[in-house]
Amino acid sequence: MDWYQTLFELIDMRSFSNLWYWIALxxxxxxxSHWVLGVPFDMIQRAARHGGQAATDMEDMVRxxxxxxxxxxxxxxxxxxxxxxAILTTLALLGFWYWVEFAQAVFLLAFPMTIVGILSLNAAxxxxxxxxxxxxxxxxxxxxxxxxxxxxxxxxxxxxxxGMYQNLSLGALGG
Numbered sequence: 356m357d358w359y360q361t362l363f364e365l366i367d368m369r370s371f372s373n374l375w376y377w378i379a380l381x382x383x384x385x386x387x388s389h390w391v392l393g394v395p396f397d398m399i400q401r402a403a404r405h406g407g408q409a410a411t412d413m414e415d416m417v418r419x420x421x422x423x424x425x426x427x428x429x430x431x432x433x434x435x436x437x438x439x440x441a442i443l444t445t446l447a448l449l450g451f452w453y454w455v456e457f458a459q460a461v462f463l464l465a466f467p468m469t470i471v472g473i474l475s476l477n478a479a480x481x482x483x484x485x486x487x488x489x490x491x492x493x494x495x496x497x498x499x500x501x502x503x504x505x506x507x508x509x510x511x512x513x514x515x516x517x518g519m520y521q522n523l524s525l526g527a528l529g530g
Contacts (some may be wrong), residue, residue, distance in 0.1 A: 369525070370460035371518035380464060380514060384507040387468065391500045392475055392482075393420030403493050414488055417496065421479035428476055439469060456521060463517060467510035471503050 370376050389396050394416045402413035428435075443466055450459035478499040481487070487495055 369521075370456050371521045376460055377518075380511065383464060383468070384511060387471055388500060388504050388507055391496045391503070392417055392424070392478060394496065396500060399493055399496050403490075410489065414492060417482060417492060421482050424476060424479045425483060443469065459517070459521070460514075463510070463514040467506050470506050474499065474502055474506070 391399060394413060398409070398413050398416065402410040443462065446458045446462035446465065449455045450457075450462045478495065482492065482495060
């Protein structure tokens, strides 16, 4: 028996039955909900509690990250949109037309993250256009975080239901 076969017997390489996929999914969503427009959520909470320099630092970070996001979208937004749409379409076709389980797993992670990216661009535009500061900015960031968490909950639920379906249907077929 060679090492390659031993490795593949030890680690199940199918996506939805692999523990590492679920760990990566949990880490991706917890990280995404912790960093609100590139600002850690604990910094937003500290700014709300203490104000002063903490609030100024948070507002500066939000302004820098929002301007950065909007600059990238303005300079290369159409190219990025085309590339992301092409990648998502390819993953969807490979995953759900040709039944490539790895493509399904990546699509079920990438598509909701794309929705969060769109929500982030919208929040950055609103913050820049309305010049939000102080409590109004903190409320907008909290609302954006809640929206991100809702997308994450729906995504994790959908992914786990699809993963269970895949594991049960492949188990019924014998592998």
